[in-house]
Structures are given as C-alpha cells and as structure tokens.
Amino acid sequence: MNTITIRLSVMMFLQFFIWGGWFVTLGTFLGGTLGASGGEIGMAFSTQSWGAIIAPFIIGLIADRFFNAERILGILHLVGAVLMYLMYQSGDFASFYPYVLGYMIAYMPTLALVNSVSFGQMKDPTKEFGKIRVWGTIGWIVAGLVISYVFSWDSQQAIADGMLRNTFMLCAIASAALGVYSFTLPATPPASKGQEASGLGELLGLDALSLLKDKNFLVFFLSSVLICIPLAFYYQNANPFLTEIGVENATGKMTLGQVSEVLFMLALPVFLNRFGIKLTLMLGMAAWVLRYALFALGDADGGVMLLIVGIALHGICYDFFFVSGQIYTNAKATEQCKSAAQGLITLATYGVGMLVGFWVAGQVTDAYVTDAGHDWAPIWYFPAGFALAVLVIFVLLFKGEKVEAND
Incomplete structure (x- = not known):
C-alpha cells in the first residue's frame, strides 16, 4: 500500500x-x-x-x-x-x-x-x-x-x-x-474551472429525464423512490427499537449490517452477470420485506436471533437494490448523461424518497406510542407491507434485462 x-x-x-x-x-x-x-x-x-x-x-x-x-x-x-x-x-x-x-x-x-x-x-x-x-x-x-x-x-x-x-x-x-x-x-483542482456555469437542470441531473421514456427505467425509478419509504424506517427506528426492547450493545450489533454490506458487495457483480438485473432487484426488495417481518416478530430474549438476522440482511437490502440500481442506471444512460443520471437517481431517492419516508416513519411511530414506549410490531409491519406492495408492482411491470457488472 x-x-x-x-x-x-x-x-x-x-x-x-x-x-x-x-x-x-x-x-x-x-x-x-x-x-x-x-x-x-x-x-x-x-x-x-x-x-x-x-x-x-x-x-x-x-x-x-x-x-x-x-x-x-x-x-x-x-x-x-x-x-x-x-x-x-x-x-x-x-x-x-x-x-x-x-x-x-x-x-x-x-x-x-x-x-x-x-x-x-x-x-x-x-x-x-x-x-x-x-x-x-x-x-x-x-x-x-x-x-x-x-x-x-x-x-x-x-x-x-x-x-x-x-x-x-x-x-x-x-x-x-x-x-x-x-x-x-x-x-485536487476544480474539474470545471474556467467553464461557464451549468444550468440548474444539468446540476440536478434533469437532462437525464429522457431515460424515463424507457418503460423499464421508469418502473425502476418509481420503485427506487417508493422503496426509500421502508428504508427510512430502518435508519430512523432500528436503534431506538433495539435499545427500547432491551438488546444490549445495540449500536455495536448493528455494525453487523456494514460487515454484511462488504460481503454482499463482493457477490453482487457475479450475481448480476449470472441472474440479471430484475432478479437482483427483486431479491433486494424481498430482503426488506423479510427484515421488517423479523423485526416485528423478534424480541430481546428468545427472539434475539431474528433481530440479528434482520440486521445481517442489510447487505442484500442495500447492495442488491441500491448499488445494483446505480449499475443499472449507468448501463441505461448514454455517455453524455451518465453523471446526470446518477445525480437524478440520488436526488430522487436520498432526496425526495427518504424525505417522504422519514415523515411517514415519524407519523407511524407516533401512532403506536404506549405508556411503556412503543408497540413495535405494527410499526415494523407497515414498512414490510409497503415494501411487499412495491415488490409486487415491480415484478408485474418490469421486464427482464441483462446488465453486466465487472467483478
């Protein structure tokens, strides 16, 4: 090194x-x-x-x-x-x-x-x-x-x-x-020094909107925005949930998700090349459904292993949908708008999608406040059901494609 x-x-x-x-x-x-x-x-x-x-x-x-x-x-x-x-x-x-x-x-x-x-x-x-x-x-x-x-x-x-x-x-x-x-x-000097300032459309990736004319990409784009609503529940509620129900060293245990992310990142190129983008994205969304169901069913005593498995699913949840989605976006975009396309999908997901998601997660969490804390099972069943609905819509509307990823 x-x-x-x-x-x-x-x-x-x-x-x-x-x-x-x-x-x-x-x-x-x-x-x-x-x-x-x-x-x-x-x-x-x-x-x-x-x-x-x-x-x-x-x-x-x-x-x-x-x-x-x-x-x-x-x-x-x-x-x-x-x-x-x-x-x-x-x-x-x-x-x-x-x-x-x-x-x-x-x-x-x-x-x-x-x-x-x-x-x-x-x-x-x-x-x-x-x-x-x-x-x-x-x-x-x-x-x-x-x-x-x-x-x-x-x-x-x-x-x-x-x-x-x-x-x-x-x-x-x-x-x-x-x-x-x-x-x-x-x-690291500025990349565009001396060039005229871009319009807002280029800065925000709006010149990549032409990709939405492709039905498959439109389905993927909308699914990406919608799946960020369940994603927000994890970021916002996972640590408070684990801590409140009495899981010891909750923050340390949650790092298992990042370990999983590294491992599945290595497997992703092989999986994409062998099985295609549709199955990879489907598996990513299905993992969100399973993760939240496990959270709803688990507890800090006999059900703690369900929680651990739910945390460990993070690699599939994130890599197989969001990272493979970035690869898919890059493959669909022309050379002139690859950066703009990535900017558009990032703005739509981490910007708009998760903005809505955090609001929804806050409202749902407040709806199940109890004297002892929260009634967590219905809080987790909501994003599980939402992710399942997005998965079904995606399966019905997205046509299979082959996208190669270098490993």
Missing part, C-alpha cells in the same frame, strides 16, 4: 466514522434524552434528505468550478465540527434542530468531495477505489463498536443519564481532525 493510498484511506475512515458515530444513535438520543416525538425525530432524520437536495448546488456551483476539492472538504468539516459541538450542548429539540440541519447541509457534499479527491489521485479507479472506499465502511463499524463496547453510551442506564450526547463530542473531535487533515491531502 503506497503513501497516497494510506492517506486517502485515513480520509475515508474518518469520513464515515463521523457519520456512523452519531447518525445510527440519533433517534435513540432524541427520544431518550431530549424527549422528542416520532414526528420530531423524523424531522431530524429528514435533514439528510435536505442535505442531499442542496449538495448538488454546492458541488456543481462551487467545488467543481472555483476551489480545490480538498480545501472545500476541510472547510466543511471544520464548520461541521462547530455545529456538532453545538448539537452536543443542545438541551431540547427546538435548539437541536437548526444545528443538525446546518450540519447535514455541510456534511452531505463531503460524500462527493472525498470521492473527487480519491479519483483525482488514481490511474485506474475501477481497480483502486474499492480498496480505499472499504475503509469508510470500516470507519462506520469502528464507530459503532466504540460507542457500544468501549464507552457503553447506548446502554439503557447511560441513555437515562444523558451519556449518549457524548457521541456528538466524539464526532466533533473527529470532524475537526478530518478538517485539518484535509488541507494536507494532495491537491
């Missing part, structure tokens, strides 16, 4: 350590420490979607045209460190929300910036990027293990004592470190 690879791997590790260090336990913190309602928790999680919607403007209008990517990355993480510290100090949801909104607007563009910095140093990204990106997943895993097994901030007693807010201090320190570190990274 050469010096550049090590430096980029450290960057990627910190990038996702920061995200995994607070986002997984956000719902638990808001409900258990700040006393937020399901609707308010949904508002907090939806800041990710607002960040995803605003990110193309920051990348397309600023980072791609005027400043080096590593400098923008450093500035955004330093700003993020301040906002994260203010989140740590917040005593109620009203004061917390503006900071988390500002933070996600600052953080979401950095996901593209770390890729830009990485690609700018590579001769063959198809062979080199995976070895660096995997350190991001490792960073997410380490964050969860540290929270659960080193500090035990997610235990019921620690949550009652307000210790979970320390995750924000931890991530503020990591964000400040990455902010400073970013200025030492190799120079």
Whole structure:
C-alpha cells in the first residue's frame, strides 16, 4: 500500500466514522434524552434528505468550478465540527434542530468531495477505489463498536443519564481532525474551472429525464423512490427499537449490517452477470420485506436471533437494490448523461424518497406510542407491507434485462 493510498484511506475512515458515530444513535438520543416525538425525530432524520437536495448546488456551483476539492472538504468539516459541538450542548429539540440541519447541509457534499479527491489521485479507479472506499465502511463499524463496547453510551442506564450526547463530542473531535487533515491531502483542482456555469437542470441531473421514456427505467425509478419509504424506517427506528426492547450493545450489533454490506458487495457483480438485473432487484426488495417481518416478530430474549438476522440482511437490502440500481442506471444512460443520471437517481431517492419516508416513519411511530414506549410490531409491519406492495408492482411491470457488472 503506497503513501497516497494510506492517506486517502485515513480520509475515508474518518469520513464515515463521523457519520456512523452519531447518525445510527440519533433517534435513540432524541427520544431518550431530549424527549422528542416520532414526528420530531423524523424531522431530524429528514435533514439528510435536505442535505442531499442542496449538495448538488454546492458541488456543481462551487467545488467543481472555483476551489480545490480538498480545501472545500476541510472547510466543511471544520464548520461541521462547530455545529456538532453545538448539537452536543443542545438541551431540547427546538435548539437541536437548526444545528443538525446546518450540519447535514455541510456534511452531505463531503460524500462527493472525498470521492473527487480519491479519483483525482488514481490511474485506474475501477481497480483502486474499492480498496480505499472499504475503509469508510470500516470507519462506520469502528464507530459503532466504540460507542457500544468501549464507552457503553447506548446502554439503557447511560441513555437515562444523558451519556449518549457524548457521541456528538466524539464526532466533533473527529470532524475537526478530518478538517485539518484535509488541507494536507494532495491537491485536487476544480474539474470545471474556467467553464461557464451549468444550468440548474444539468446540476440536478434533469437532462437525464429522457431515460424515463424507457418503460423499464421508469418502473425502476418509481420503485427506487417508493422503496426509500421502508428504508427510512430502518435508519430512523432500528436503534431506538433495539435499545427500547432491551438488546444490549445495540449500536455495536448493528455494525453487523456494514460487515454484511462488504460481503454482499463482493457477490453482487457475479450475481448480476449470472441472474440479471430484475432478479437482483427483486431479491433486494424481498430482503426488506423479510427484515421488517423479523423485526416485528423478534424480541430481546428468545427472539434475539431474528433481530440479528434482520440486521445481517442489510447487505442484500442495500447492495442488491441500491448499488445494483446505480449499475443499472449507468448501463441505461448514454455517455453524455451518465453523471446526470446518477445525480437524478440520488436526488430522487436520498432526496425526495427518504424525505417522504422519514415523515411517514415519524407519523407511524407516533401512532403506536404506549405508556411503556412503543408497540413495535405494527410499526415494523407497515414498512414490510409497503415494501411487499412495491415488490409486487415491480415484478408485474418490469421486464427482464441483462446488465453486466465487472467483478
């Protein structure tokens, strides 16, 4: 491993350590420490979607045209460190929300910036990027293990004592470190310096709308938006659910999902080439149905293995639908609009789809509040049924295609 690879791997590790260090336990913190309602928790999680919607403007209008990517990355993480510290100090949801909104607007563009910095140093990204990106997943895993097994901030007693807010201090320190570190990274000049600014349509991927004339792609596109509603339930409710029902070291156990993600990522190209895109996407959606059914049936005693299996399904849930969907989008798009097509699908899913999903998850969660906490079974049956409906519609309307993926 050469010096550049090590430096980029450290960057990627910190990038996702920061995200995994607070986002997984956000719902638990808001409900258990700040006393937020399901609707308010949904508002907090939806800041990710607002960040995803605003990110193309920051990348397309600023980072791609005027400043080096590593400098923008450093500035955004330093700003993020301040906002994260203010989140740590917040005593109620009203004061917390503006900071988390500002933070996600600052953080979401950095996901593209770390890729830009990485690609700018590579001769063959198809062979080199995976070895660096995997350190991001490792960073997410380490964050969860540290929270659960080193500090035990997610235990019921620690949550009652307000210790979970320390995750924000931890991530503020990591964000400040990455902010400073970013200025030492190799120079990555703006890709479009000197070119006239693109129209909003190009920045948002709207020039890829012609792809929707293809019936198969239209079915896939709408399914992608709709399946983000069940996806939002996992991000918003999984950690509060596991913690509330008494699963020990819930955050650490949830890192099994990221381990699964790495393993199934390796299997995905083989599966796509052998069985085709339709079966791969179907399996991804079916895994969401099964995962939520297992969550509805499981408990912290005799049914804990059902919960573990549900967590471990994350690799199939995410890789076989969202990653294979990115591959499918790339295959369907022309050379002139490949980037625009990816921008469009990202905006539709992480932007619009999950924005709606977090709102729905908040409303459903609030509908099943009990004196003891929540009646979790119907909360999980809702996204299971929704994912099943999307799966049925997809099976009936999507025609099989062969999409190759290099492994």
